[in-house]
Amino acid sequence: MRWRRGIAIAGLASAAAIGLAACDNMANQPKLNPYELPYGSQAQWPVTPPPHVVARDQPLHPPAAPPVTMALLERGRQRFDIYCAPCHGRFGDGNGMIVQRGFPHPPSYYSDALRNAPSQHFYDVITHGYGVMYSYADRVEPADRWAIVAYVRALQASASATLADVPPEQRSALQ
Numbered sequence: 021m022r023w024r025r026g027i028a029i030a031g032l033a034s035a036a037a038i039g040l041a042a043c044d045n046m047a048n049q050p051k052l053n054p055y056e057l058p059y060g061s062q063a064q065w066p067v068t069p070p071p072h073v074v075a076r077d078q079p080l081h082p083p084a085a086p087p088v089t090m091a092l093l094e095r096g097r098q099r100f101d102i103y104c105a106p107c108h109g110r111f112g113d114g115n116g117m118i119v120q121r122g123f124p125h126p127p128s129y130y131s132d133a134l135r136n137a138p139s140q141h142f143y144d145v146i147t148h149g150y151g152v153m154y155s156y157a158d159r160v161e162p163a164d165r166w167a168i169v170a171y172v173r174a175l176q177a178s179a180s181a182t183l184a185d186v187p188p189e190q191r192s193a194l195q
Contacts, residue, residue, distance in 0.1 A: 083162045085139055088170050096171030099164045103156060112175045124152055129172055130179050142169040 086092060101110065109116040112129035119125050127134060146165045149155040160168070186194060 083166065085143075085166050085169070086163070088173075092167050092170050093174055095164065096167035096169070096174075099160065099168050100171050103160055104168065107153070112172060126153065129176055135176055139169050139173065142172055 104112075105116055107116040107118045107123070107126050108114055108129070109119075114125045114128045116126075129135075143165050145153065146160055146168060147155060147157045147162075156165075183191060183194070
């Protein structure tokens with residue numbers, strides 16, 4: 021009986037020794053630590069993804085500008101009032117409530133530079149930010165970005181509109 025107990029103890033001891041040795045090998049294996057630059061033949065830094073690889077949350081093709089409708093403009097006004105008006109003001113003149121509290125003035129949408137800018141510029145600024153404006157990509161969906169762009173374009177157009185631009189059957193409502 022004693023020899024059986026000795027074999028069992030020896031088996032447990034050898035299993036523990038193998039387990040501890042395996043842990044040591046795992047801790048000391050060659051690897052790259054986070055933020056460690058590769059070396060040797062792997063030193064193609066910065067690493068670029070293979071062709072045709074798309075990031076997980078990046079769409080295959082960025083959405084194109086939808087046709088402008090009253091529903092799109094209304095959605096754009098709603099989103100503009102939520103996300104843009106605190107800084108840019110409800111009319112897009114750059115005099116929002118945040119500016120009145122001492123923050124820097126954003127540019128007016130009525131400047132020649134922004135009137136002549138392509139619509140994609142506004143979409144990209146909402147997506148990536150510009151100057152002191154941070155990105156709204158995680159707050160504003162791509163379709164809503166286009167709605168905001170359409171509303172900004174409507175604000176710009178309304179600033180230089182005259183009575184002659186209004187259809188004759190609707191002029192009486194304005195006078």
